[in-house]
Amino acid sequence: MNGSIRTFGTDVSAQSRLMQLALAGLLGLFVIGFVGFSHVEAAHNAGHDYRHSMAFPCH
Template sequence: MATHASTTHDVASSAQSRNLQLALAGLLGIFIIGFVGFSQLQAMHNAGHDYRHSMAFPCH
């Protein structure tokens, strides 16, 4: 029975870890799009623009 409780705990821990990773990846993406995409610094904006084109992502 102790093995079952440990397995259940591992599954819950794994789910929490996955959710945390997804949330942090989402926040990083929002930051990158918000900061680089709307940056007033021309070099950062151009770098983001060139990257979007290199990934065949329409940006116009």
């Protein structure tokens, strides 16, 4: 084994997989941070309503 995952005819190395996960995590943190602390009322309210719909306590 060479440490890669074969999916749909492409080789994905472990390093590439970790980079994808890290970038997805950073994007998620950015979106949550932007929406959670946004001064734009529509963006903040949309995030707030989503948190309530997922039964996530926010206050």
